[in-house]
Amino acid sequence: MKQEDVHRLAFKNLSRTLDRGWGFPNQVFKGRWSVFLFFESDRAFDPEFSDILNDILIIEGGSVACLLNIDKTNLFEFERISSIFIDRTTTRNSYGLALEGDGPENGWIYLMDKYICMSDIGDWCFYCEKSNDIAVMALREVEYVSRFQRPxxxxxxxxxxxxxxxxxxxxxxxxxxxxxxxxxxxxxxxRTGNLSS
Structure with missing residues (x-):
């Protein structure tokens, strides 16, 4: 599959998942999700996060993850989205540079926007609001907690x-x-089920 095709697939997955009418503390995910795990949003904007995403992609068997700036995306059309694509070749340095952009005016590392990230496979999705300092990782199945334990x-x-x-x-x-x-x-x-089961 061509690179653009997997990029489009990752975007299509997240566009079908995000309920754009809502934000925290309401439910932002559409569809069936079994587990939600929370973390600080700043972790997603550290260069080391590229390593975590690479780990997730390898475990999942995915090719690419689409990190989308919701607030900078006026139309949910692939050609008009504000996004960063992270694949298994993405380094900490390249991810850090992409987040910094041209500086404080438009660099994602500085902006207090809303973001969503999902892969071309779609077994997980994370959403975060930097203005509220929190992020949530949604997993399709309860057993994915152990599957993705390391990241x-x-x-x-x-x-x-x-x-x-x-x-x-x-x-x-x-x-x-x-x-x-x-x-x-x-x-x-x-919790909708027993995570230890």
Whole structure:
């Protein structure tokens, strides 16, 4: 398959997944998802995140991941999207340079925008809001928690219940979210099954 074809497939997967009418704390994913794990959004904008995505792609058997800036994409048409494509050859340096862009005015590392990322296979998807400092990784199947254990551990991704119940992460105090947010996050992203099963 041509490079452009897999890029289009990754974009098509995420465009079918994102519910563009919603943001946190509401449910942003359409379709069937079994597990939601939260982490700090800044982790996705560290050059080392390219290593994590490469790891995920290898485990999944994917070719490329499309990282889309939702706020900079006015039309969800492939030719008009604001995106970065990460594949198994993407290095920390090239990912870091892509995030920096031309500087603070348009570099994604500086912007407080909303982002979504998904591969051409579509077994996972992450969504983040930098303005709220949180991100969520959605997985199609419960068993994918163990399948993607290594990259999920690198992200320090955990169920929302664990983070809200005093499970403070190093960079963001999930356990200090306002009650209204806590309630809606739990309703939309709470554990739907036993992760240990």
């Amino acid at each position: 999920l551990s690198s992200l320090l991704a955990k169920p929302i219940e664990e983070l809200l119940d005093g499970g403070r992460s190093p960079l963001f105090p999930f356990d200090h979210l306002v009650p209204a947010w806590r309630k809606v996050l739990l309703e939309n992203y709470g």
